[in-house]
Amino acid sequence: MTAPNIETIVSLSKRRGFVFPASDIYGGLGSSWDYGSLGVELANNVKQSWWSWLVHERDDIEGLDSSIIQNRLVWKYSGHEETFSDPLVDCRDCQTRLRADKLDYAESRTISMEDALAKKIVKCPNCGSTDLTDPRPFNLMFRTTVGAASSDEDESALAYLRPETAQGIFINFKNVLDSSRRKLPFGIAQIGKAFRNEVTPGNFIFRTREFEQMEMEYFCRPEDAPRIHQEFIDEFQKWFYSLGISADNLKLYEQTAKELAHYAERTVDILYRFFPERDVEEKQFDELMGIANRRDFDLKAHSKKPEGADGKRFNPDTTEDLSYFDEATKQRFYPYVIEPAVGVNRTLLAILMDAYTEQTNDKGETRVILKLKPELAPIKVAVLPLAKNKPEIVSLAKDLKKQLLPAMRTVYDDTGGIGKLYARQDEIGTPFCVTVDHESLDDNAVTVRDRDTWEQERVQVTELKDYLQKRLT
Ligand code: GAP
Secondary structure (H helix, E strand, O other): OOOOOHHHHHHHHHHHOOEEEOOHHHOOOOOOEEEOHHHHHHHHHHHHHHHHHHHHHOOOEEEEOOOOEOOHHHHHHOOHHHHOEEEEEEEOOOOOEEEHHHOOOOOOOOOOHHHHHHOOOOOOOOOOOOOEOOOEEEEOOOEEEOOOOOOOOOHHHEEEEOOOOHHHHHOOHHHHHHHHOOOOOEEEEEEEEEEOOOOOOEOOOOEOOEEEEEEEEEEEOHHHHHHHHHHHHHHHHHHHHHOOOOHHHEEEEEOOOOOOOOOOOEEEEEEEOOOOOOOOHHHHOEEEEEEEEEEOHHHHHOOOOOEOOOOOEOOOOOOOOOOEEEOOOOEEEOOEEEEEEEEHHHHHHHHHHHHEEEEEOOOOOEEEEEOOOOOOOOOOEEEEEOOOOOHHHHHHHHHHHHHHOOOOOEEEOOOOOHHHHHHHHHHOOOOEEEEEOOOHHHHOEEEEEEOOOOOEEEEEHHHHHHHHHHHHO
């Protein structure tokens, strides 16, 4: 079972402290969210899984953490200043701002959006009016000024919040290459915040203006790029399975030539079933991540060497040439780049939706169980005293928490009856509860309860850590 819709996860998240609406006490801020004590742990575990897999376990990828604010020229030469925009349409009746490329119209397979708008067959999803403006480009980059600028309009102080982490990697290509003495193929991985002034954010943490990306740029010989691209498409599907996401809720989408970004030769998206409540199967899925073959676009764009047919340099501002010299063939060329780009927030949402389960207990009550993979669970073990007014029981329970803590995130909780405490831990995905009872004081054993089966087992205190460690892995 998975969550029936995103709303179920919104409500669970607020109730249990995964995600809260941002600036809530001031009326909120459109599509901004804060991560609570459990949400931040879950997000950290997702990032840790990605980082360990790519940077630590593989031998061909280096890590990086570049600045959010870079020289404006980075975004000029990457093409973002000119092309990183969405087609914006206004409804003249209700003044709603809409993304033209996301609007529905029946003839969508036969005529273009521009023609459909001109023929007035596209309806505003808010009020149903067909009186919509022509589409115009709206640049998604957030602008800011750096230093003591004379005014917000001071062009010399203009900078942007990065709309993707990728460019920080490209402009550091030579730094990493020289300092790590890498040879092709190799990758550079980075996790960090990105910002886009989205026209129509929404669907909880699915599309927000501030979000987090896990991007890896894999540099290779042009002739190897198609094969490596396919390998990462396969590998990333497996990574999602390893996070507990079921294959039934994932599918691949090959972007059409019209959809491809200006830099891409081929892009395959991995889609997740974020909207299971929708009637049409195709509309249930939306993008979880993209895996692009960016060719040599970015390294060339930031290099001083490339010239047009007229002999003029494309980039007169950079001081570097980001080409690669192959010692074996004595050739210099611009590597191709394969880019798997994942959103932390969308991954977290997919994990929560897929883990959501409802189960009925023997009293006929429906309980929520979050069947998270143990390595992702914010809390691995909860130690619960059966009687909180008995000092020996409380003391043993608190001791156990301390013993387990360095090896696994453990909490102590005595804020309710045992049934309530079990239900709370099930709902936040804690794989094991350890109960200390009166008998524990005599037999030095505790009851370990499994989140998914609700089965209970008596385990000696001296063996508890080993027992839990084995079951958690
Ligand atoms: N460097 C390539 C790049 O940024 P993208 O497809 O625009 O590609 C990669 O973004 C991933 O980042 C998406 O697949 C999605 O998971 C996440 N993402 C993009 N925009 C987002 C937004 N507004 N809110 C949340 N996540 C977003």
